[in-house]
Amino acid sequence: MSTSHAISADEHDDLTTHFESTIARDQRIEPRDWMPEGYRQTLIRQIAQHAHSEIIGMQPEGNWLTRAPSLRRKAILTAKVQDEAGHGLYLYSAAETLGADRAELTDKLIAGKQKYSSIFNYPTLSFADVGTIGWLVDGAAICNQVPLCRSSFGPYGRAMIRVCKEESFHQRQGYELLTTMMRGTDAQRAMVQESVNRFWWPALMMFGPPDDQSPNTEQSMAWGIKRHTNDELRQKFVDMSVPQAQVLGVTFPDPDLVWNPDRGHYDFGEPDWSEFMDVVKGNGAMNFERIAVRREAHENGQWVRDAALAFAAREEQETN
Numbered sequence: 506m507s508t509s510h511a512i513s514a515d516e517h518d519d520l521t522t523h524f525e526s527t528i529a530r531d532q533r534i535e536p537r538d539w540m541p542e543g544y545r546q547t548l549i550r551q552i553a554q555h556a557h558s559e560i561i562g563m564q565p566e567g568n569w570l571t572r573a574p575s576l577r578r579k580a581i582l583t584a585k586v587q588d589e590a591g592h593g594l595y596l597y598s599a600a601e602t603l604g605a606d607r608a609e610l611t612d613k614l615i616a617g618k619q620k621y622s623s624i625f626n627y628p629t630l631s632f633a634d635v636g637t638i639g640w641l642v643d644g645a646a647i648c649n650q651v652p653l654c655r656s657s658f659g660p661y662g663r664a665m666i667r668v669c670k671e672e673s674f675h676q677r678q679g680y681e682l683l684t685t686m687m688r689g690t691d692a693q694r695a696m697v698q699e700s701v702n703r704f705w706w707p708a709l710m711m712f713g714p715p716d717d718q719s720p721n722t723e724q725s726m727a728w729g730i731k732r733h734t735n736d737e738l739r740q741k742f743v744d745m746s747v748p749q750a751q752v753l754g755v756t757f758p759d760p761d762l763v764w765n766p767d768r769g770h771y772d773f774g775e776p777d778w779s780e781f782m783d784v785v786k787g788n789g790a791m792n793f794e795r796i797a798v799r800r801e802a803h804e805n806g807q808w809v810r811d812a813a814l815a816f817a818a819r820e821e822q823e824t825n
């Protein structure tokens with residue numbers, strides 16, 4: 506049920522009822538369906554942030570492309586970074602189905618008016634970070650994104666299916682890299698542990714603020730955009746990661762991390778939420794550089810956009 510004309514209050518009520526019953530039946534909302542403006546804006550916000558994260562997320566690992574220790578590792582890393590670019594473009598397309606303009610979204614990112622995941626504002630200081638990002642960052646992303654495959658908005662849910670398949674491959678890639686390093690020298694093992702120490706807490710922050718400080722969760726869950734709260738997913742990630750760390754032979758830097766038989770989950774310490782807020786506000790170690798690099802790439806690509814538009818205009822002229 507779509508509308509292209511101004512609607513009366515009665516029509517609005519009917520459309521709202523239809524929308525709500527579609528959500529209640531757990532059926533999908535598609536781009537041409539009528540939807541409340543708040544639903545559309547929430548999706549644009551989340552999908553744009555997600556797309557920006559994928560694009561900005563190419564930088565921390567891209568930092569190691571020229572210094573990968575072997576041709577094999579370089580080829581794997583190149584493919585992985587390229588996959589992230591694909592996810593970003595896929596997600597910008599999903600945002601476009603909601604009426605968002607891709608160029609405007611990029612402008613907002615570059616102007617610091619739209620967010621991207623806090624995790625990418627931490628530096629990658631050693632090659633072990635490539636493995637840790639694959640294992641923990643892609644691992645956290647999978648925990649968060651698998652439920653998004655059932656998101657109520659069709660194009661977002663469908664995009665997530667492909668993205669999750671690739672992310673799960675990325676996670677195994679990271680874990681395999683770390684396993685190889687752990688079978689190496691003492692210095693390599695120390696490098697892995699040091700990397701895990703730096704990334705553990707920021708990975709937990711990827712899930713967003715605690716539920717009692719998350720302004721968007723309740724409404725997003727009512728709309729079937731999010732399927733779990735931030736804390737539920739954070740717990741799932743901790744429970745999943747601890748046995749993997751044991752097999753790998755590393756520890757997490759949290760003295761409060763302990764199995765709780767009553768809850769059937771691991772208890773864990775509180776992330777430093779003031780650090781999270783600081784990073785989200787733009788004051789993380791790498792915020793400035795990440796945006797500066799993105800801006801430069803965008804400016805350097807201007808001639809490609811100009812050429813593509815000129816080509817399209819000439820084609821149109823020739824057909825008329």
Ligand code: BYC
Binds near residue numbers: 560561620721731
């Ligand atoms: N970083 O009410 P809340 C990847 C913001 S990339 C920054 O809980 P919501 C990969 C939040 O936006 C994976 N900001 O919000 C790529 C909100 O601010 P606004 C990226 C954060 O939306 C390359 C405010 O805090 N994944 O996998 O209900 C290489 C309050 O939060 C963060 C996605 O984007 C954060 N961590 O829930 C490797 C997944 N957390 O907008 C890997 C899709 C929260 O009100 N997104 N904020 O000003 C989501 O699932 C949800 O948007 C979130 C937050 C769970 C992240």
